[in-house]
Amino acid sequence: MSRNTAPATPRQLHLNVNILHSGFVPSAWRLADADPRAFVDVNHYVRVARIAEAGKLDAVFLADNAAIVDQIDFRPITALEPTVLLASIAAATTHIGVIGTASTSYNEPYNIARRFATLDHVSNGRAGWNVVTTADLASARNFGRDAVPDHAQRYERAAEFTELVKALWDSWEDDAFVGDKAGGRFVDVSKVHPVAHRGRHFDVQGPLNLPRSPQGHPVLVQAGGSPDGRDLAARHAEAVFSASQSFEESAAYRRDLNTRAAAYGRPGVKVLAGLTTIIGATEAEALRRRDELVDQIPWRYSLNRLAGTLGIDAERLKLDQPLPDDLALPGGANGNHTFFHATLAQGRRHGYTVRELIRSLAGGTGHRVIVGTPEQIADDIAHWFNGGAADGFNLMPDALPDGLQDFVDGVVPILQKRGLFRTGYEGATLREHLGLARPDNARLWRKSA
Numbered sequence: 355m356s357r358n359t360a361p362a363t364p365r366q367l368h369l370n371v372n373i374l375h376s377g378f379v380p381s382a383w384r385l386a387d388a389d390p391r392a393f394v395d396v397n398h399y400v401r402v403a404r405i406a407e408a409g410k411l412d413a414v415f416l417a418d419n420a421a422i423v424d425q426i427d428f429r430p431i432t433a434l435e436p437t438v439l440l441a442s443i444a445a446a447t448t449h450i451g452v453i454g455t456a457s458t459s460y461n462e463p464y465n466i467a468r469r470f471a472t473l474d475h476v477s478n479g480r481a482g483w484n485v486v487t488t489a490d491l492a493s494a495r496n497f498g499r500d501a502v503p504d505h506a507q508r509y510e511r512a513a514e515f516t517e518l519v520k521a522l523w524d525s526w527e528d529d530a531f532v533g534d535k536a537g538g539r540f541v542d543v544s545k546v547h548p549v550a551h552r553g554r555h556f557d558v559q560g561p562l563n564l565p566r567s568p569q570g571h572p573v574l575v576q577a578g579g580s581p582d583g584r585d586l587a588a589r590h591a592e593a594v595f596s597a598s599q600s601f602e603e604s605a606a607y608r609r610d611l612n613t614r615a616a617a618y619g620r621p622g623v624k625v626l627a628g629l630t631t632i633i634g635a636t637e638a639e640a641l642r643r644r645d646e647l648v649d650q651i652p653w654r655y656s657l658n659r660l661a662g663t664l665g666i667d668a669e670r671l672k673l674d675q676p677l678p679d680d681l682a683l684p685g686g687a688n689g690n691h692t693f694f695h696a697t698l699a700q701g702r703r704h705g706y707t708v709r710e711l712i713r714s715l716a717g718g719t720g721h722r723v724i725v726g727t728p729e730q731i732a733d734d735i736a737h738w739f740n741g742g743a744a745d746g747f748n749l750m751p752d753a754l755p756d757g758l759q760d761f762v763d764g765v766v767p768i769l770q771k772r773g774l775f776r777t778g779y780e781g782a783t784l785r786e787h788l789g790l791a792r793p794d795n796a797r798l799w800r801k802s803a
Contacts (some may be wrong), residue, residue: 371749
């Protein structure tokens with residue numbers, strides 16, 4: 355090592371919790387101590403966030419849908435608008451990051467730029483935006499469309515959308531706000547710039563109507579596994595929520611994503627793999643908990659959900675037979691690539707029948723499920739992290755808040771003892787939690803180029 359070279363900083367494991375209303379398993383709301391109205395109760399989300407903060411997790415995450423896309427006759431759905439809910443969570447916490455989903459398919463760049471910059475201001479620099487496109491017909495119909503735009507068009511729009519949001523976040527220079535009482539000078543208007551964007555999908559004059567936020571930009575997260583999704587992540591994302599069923603699959607995904615990012619002259623993207631945990635004091639106890647939860651899910655619900663992920667009629671799925679052989683990407687490759695591939699891989703790899711596949715997924719679709727003791731779960735997390743398959747995990751406990759409390763009480767101390775996870779927050783912003791630099795103002799790069 356040369357005299358002027360600083361020692362490398364050890365990689366740090368990152369952990370978020372995805373607050374999926376009552377929990378990842380569809381029957382979680384039926385547990386004896388669960389509140390069926392938790393999905394619309396801000397206090398439930400705040401309670402989960404406070405448990406996560408006590409465990410020193412990086413962030414809470416909220417998914418979103420622009421329509422009812424699940425079977426509400428049986429289970430709760432994602433209902434509350436994420437940024438409003440995250441502002442409430444931010445007010446009730448001090449350190450944990452707040453990441454929300456907003457689709458580029460049915461929003462406008464100015465609104466999203468303003469909404470997430472506002473969230474970053476009110477949280478004192480803890481906000482993140484999960485950039486997604488929307489592929490379901492129900493959402494399209496809620497916005498006056500009779501069909502879902504094709505995959506390439508959705509990602510073309512998303513790329514322009516994201517570039518424009520970043521430009522709006524940079525439309526104020528860092529020192530544009532003056533606030534000089536004595537001189538009567540509030541803002542240096544020479545440092546507030548229109549974006550004057552004229553593109554294929556959007557025309558936006560700008561500038562944004564609020565100063566650059568504490569993090570410069572809210573953290574950009576992306577959640578697409580298709581080639582178009584990976585390219586969008588490589589160009590813009592700082593972290594990615596992924597869905598991989600095996601170590602090898604996740605490691606290959608991470609290598610591919612970082613190769614793509616390097617081609618754009620960007621540093622590596624942090625891969626946070628989706629992980630559902632079902633925890634027991636013994637493995638037998640954990641398996642019993644899984645089976646009790648899965649057995650409370652009607653098979654018709656599970657078949658419909660699995661069929662929706664695979665893009666086929668539920669009648670083609672036979673509980674005691676393997677998945678059909680002739681499965682192709684839903685909607686002529688216009689559906690959700692990520693969960694289709696992850697679900698199909700799980701079924702094919704193990705030769706599962708449909709019944710076994712549903713049980714292995716704990717009634718869900720796509721995300722990996724670990725059933726075991728805190729030590730077993732910590733071992734698995736360490737294996738994936740140390741082996742380069744993931745930089746961390748987007749946790750989806752079986753039931754909330756109890757499943758997260760079990761993780762914080764049981765798994766986190768083991769990870770801390772092994773030196774893999776923080777014992778205290780060292781910074782105040784989400785960027786600092788994730789080890790990300792505050793971005794320079796891109797407008798100033800162009801000016802000095």
